Amino acid sequence: MRKVTDVDLLAALKRTGALQEGHFKLSSGLHSSRYVQCAKLLEDPSLAKAVGRALADRLRSFEPESVLSPALGGVVIGYATAAALEVPFRFCERRDSVMLLRRGFELEPSERVVVVEDVVTTGGSAREAGQVAGTAGAVVAAYGAVIDRSSGSAAFEAPFVSLLEIEAYAFEPVDCPRCAAGEALAAPGSRFTN
Numbered sequence: 001m002r003k004v005t006d007v008d009l010l011a012a013l014k015r016t017g018a019l020q021e022g023h024f025k026l027s028s029g030l031h032s033s034r035y036v037q038c039a040k041l042l043e044d045p046s047l048a049k050a051v052g053r054a055l056a057d058r059l060r061s062f063e064p065e066s067v068l069s070p071a072l073g074g075v076v077i078g079y080a081t082a083a084a085l086e087v088p089f090r091f092c093e094r095r096d097s098v099m100l101l102r103r104g105f106e107l108e109p110s111e112r113v114v115v116v117e118d119v120v121t122t123g124g125s126a127r128e129a130g131q132v133a134g135t136a137g138a139v140v141a142a143y144g145a146v147i148d149r150s151s152g153s154a155a156f157e158a159p160f161v162s163l164l165e166i167e168a169y170a171f172e173p174v175d176c177p178r179c180a181a182g183e184a185l186a187a188p189g190s191r192f193t194n
């Protein structure tokens with residue numbers, strides 16, 4: 001079986017265009033020299049499977065009985081991780097901005113759940129998923145993500161593991177070094193070379 005190491009993962013992120021270097025405007029309005037779109041990595045099912053297996057290896061010691069992910073970002077990796085752990089997979093989703101368990105999904109009281117997300121920046125969606133599990137009476141054993149962009153700032157009430165930490169490098173436009181250098185904004189999704 002192919003093992004996804006941090007080095008492999010970084011190479012795969014670059015190869016698939018999931019991680020691009022350049023001058024990007026994030027949805028927050030901040031500028032960044034890095035653009036991350038994990039869905040581009042996971043569009044290859046065999047890669048999604050391998051990454052899910054790697055994340056499962058990091059989460060197994062927490063003895064999860066199921067995986068819960070916030071939709072949409074966490075769904076593909078959550079499923080792949082649950083498949084590797086051989087436990088049920090469920091997702092929660094927003095309705096009128098409130099994160100809910102729908103579609104008949106139910107958690108057992110005291111069920112040990114791991115919350116799996118693709119990219120954690122503030123950790124907001126993952127925390128909300130954890131609250132959904134807590135409200136259902138389940139126990140959040142751990143949080144897991146493919147990429148941690150929080151620079152250590154995401155706080156969770158349970159252990160948090162990730163496969164790769166990537167510095168956010170986000171700046172207000174007035175503080176952006178690439179703006180200062182007169183570099184035009186790049187469109188995310190455009191291919192880069194290095």
Ligand SMILES: [Zn+2]
Nearest residue numbers: 031176178179
């Ligand atoms: Zn800029």
